[in-house]
Amino acid sequence: MKKLLNTLYVMTSGSYLSRQGETVVVRQDDEIKLQLPIHTLSAIMCFGQVSASAPLLGFCAARKVTVSFFSMSGRFMARMVGPVSGNVLLRKAQYRRADDQAFTADIARSFILAKIANCRTVLLRASRERIGDTVLAGAADDLKTHLLNLSEPIALDRIRGKEGDAARTYFSVFDRLITSQKEAFVFHERSRRPPLDNINALLSFVYTLLAHDVASALEGVGLDPAVGFLHRDRPGRPGLALDIMEELRPFTADRLVLSLINLRQIKAEGFEKTASGAVQMNDATRKIVLTEYQKKKQEEIRHPFLNEKVVVGLLPHIQAMLLARYLRGDLDGYPAFIFR
Amino acid sequence: MLVLITYDVSTETTEGRRRLRQVAKTCLNYGQRVQNSVFECLVDPAQLASLRQQLLKEIDTSEDSLRFYFLGKNWKPRIEHVGISEPYDPEGPLIA
Numbered sequence: 001m002k003k004l005l006n007t008l009y010v011m012t013s014g015s016y017l018s019r020q021g022e023t024v025v026v027r028q029d030d031e032i033k034l035q036l037p038i039h040t041l042s043a044i045m046c047f048g049q050v051s052a053s054a055p056l057l058g059f060c061a062a063r064k065v066t067v068s069f070f071s072m073s074g075r076f077m078a079r080m081v082g083p084v085s086g087n088v089l090l091r092k093a094q095y096r097r098a099d100d101q102a103f104t105a106d107i108a109r110s111f112i113l114a115k116i117a118n119c120r121t122v123l124l125r126a127s128r129e130r131i132g133d134t135v136l137a138g139a140a141d142d143l144k145t146h147l148l149n150l151s152e153p154i155a156l157d158r159i160r161g162k163e164g165d166a167a168r169t170y171f172s173v174f175d176r177l178i179t180s181q182k183e184a185f186v187f188h189e190r191s192r193r194p195p196l197d198n199i200n201a202l203l204s205f206v207y208t209l210l211a212h213d214v215a216s217a218l219e220g221v222g223l224d225p226a227v228g229f230l231h232r233d234r235p236g237r238p239g240l241a242l243d244i245m246e247e248l249r250p251f252t253a254d255r256l257v258l259s260l261i262n263l264r265q266i267k268a269e270g271f272e273k274t275a276s277g278a279v280q281m282n283d284a285t286r287k288i289v290l291t292e293y294q295k296k297k298q299e300e301i302r303h304p305f306l307n308e309k310v311v312v313g314l315l316p317h318i319q320a321m322l323l324a325r326y327l328r329g330d331l332d333g334y335p336a337f338i339f340r
Numbered sequence: 341m342l343v344l345i346t347y348d349v350s351t352e353t354t355e356g357r358r359r360l361r362q363v364a365k366t367c368l369n370y371g372q373r374v375q376n377s378v379f380e381c382l383v384d385p386a387q388l389a390s391l392r393q394q395l396l397k398e399i400d401t402s403e404d405s406l407r408f409y410f411l412g413k414n415w416k417p418r419i420e421h422v423g424i425s426e427p428y429d430p431e432g433p434l435i436a
Contacts, residue, residue: 003384008434015436022369026436034428034436037370040382287435294433 004297004313005042008034009290010050011283017044017052019059038063043216045209047286048072066216073280074205076212087222093327094240098227105156107326107334108230112163113150114247114336116143119170121339122250122258126177139173159230163246174199177258184268185261194278198271201279202260202289206253207245209293210316214248215241217316221324244319247336252312256296265292305335342415343388343408345371345379345395350403362398363406366391374427382430 008024010017016027024041026034044060044067046052052067060067061082068079097103120143127136146166150159167190175187178199187199195201215225215238228239230246260266270285281289297313310318319337326334345367349360367373370391371381383391395406411418421427428434 006431006434008436010436012436020368021365028436034434035368035372036430036434037368037372037381039370039387040430290435291433298431 002314002317004311006040007043007045007294008036008041010044010046011048011287011290013049015046015050017046017050017056019053019056024056024060038065041065043068043212045070045212047074064220066219068212070208073278074208074286076208079212079215081219090222090324090328091224094223094227097327098229098233101156102153104229105159106153108156108159108243109150109153110334110336111230111243111246112159112166113147114338115163115249116146116150116166116170117338118247118250119143119166119254120147122177122254123170123173133176136173136176139169142169156230163230179262180264181261181268184271194276196277197279198268199257199261201271201281202257202266203253205281205286205289206257206293207249209290210248210253211238211241211245213313214238214244214316214320217320218244218323220317221320223320223324223327244316244323247338248315248319251337251339252296252315256293260289260292301339304338304340341383341385341388341413342411343371343381343383343391344411345381346407346409347377347395347399348405349377349399356400356403359398359400359404363395363404366394366398372427372430374425380427380430 008026010026012028012033014028015033018025018027020035022039023035023037024044025032038059042065044065046068047070049072050069057067057080061080064082066079066081069077071077097107120140123136123140123143127133127140130136143166146162146169150162154162171187171190178185178187185198187197190203191197191200192204195204218225218240223240225238225241227233228241228243231237231239231242233239266285266288270282270288271279272282273279297311299312300309301312302308303310303315303318305322306318315337322331322335325331347363349363350356351360364373367379367381370383370387371379374380381388381391392408399406416429
């Protein structure tokens, strides 16, 4: 099994990354802040005003360390990857399958089934803690209906429709999952580009981190993150990464956001509203989110399909690997990640 | 696994001072400097073999010495730090 390597997050404005021997050096105000051997890293993520030397970028590409750049608010800007690696036969299989209607609908159904099942588990866990909350239990029942509706193969458009319905049900009760700091963290509906409240700002930020990890994992097993099944091809959109993300979202991202709020690890003061109505986090809050995200990745769980102990951070890689096996024909179906 | 590497390199001659710089540089490629001649390196067995090989080539065994302490995978409870320049945790969140 692959080892989960660390991710370096560079957040301080004016940081400069360069190469020294086999190490990555982070300088701030001409002072060396960190010097890390490259073999412990799998990714470097830069937020805001961060620059990097060309030799460093080449060095990272050669060592398969992806370097990504994000705006201060967490919006993805660019990702630097080395030469295309992996198996050309695998990628061709992926493209052929992406054009095959029946196949696409079938695998898209796996992603969505897993997503809804995982959303349902999030709700059920909360409702178990608060006996008598009929709304949560009712929403979980609704999700079960959606799951049953998806038990037979249906057309891709209808899968997308079901997914929308399920997402609406899930997010309609999401506010009930927040048990502390109710005044500052109210959830009405999902808003993106820009996120309009604190919770949406958090969700968007964590989803960006997850999307990045999934895209890197797909690249790592030799799949093309851009060619999806559920998500249509669109220039600049990592369709397949978004596909795989669906099933991982509730377990990794949503629960992280909820615990950050419920355990009071983040506070209302950490958010500010800009003139346009968009909500942004301040640097301190962003650091807390990144720290907790990294910690979450170190947690050990038992993978339901492999029946092996793995760390959460390897889930994107494992799912990418299982998908590759399915596309190659080594597996009869794609075992999406469903946690209990 | 975490390996602690310490060394004494004789700096009497220019050649010795050169060796000292080389040894430090090599250790830095694999880990972090926690004190003047002390490095903590998070490596797998293959990486350790090549690190060891490089270090052995650099030192002069008639004048210098090297020590490797193998702290294994479960190294965190085995290390306590007091005082200045707290090192970073190579397995923890890396945020600069």
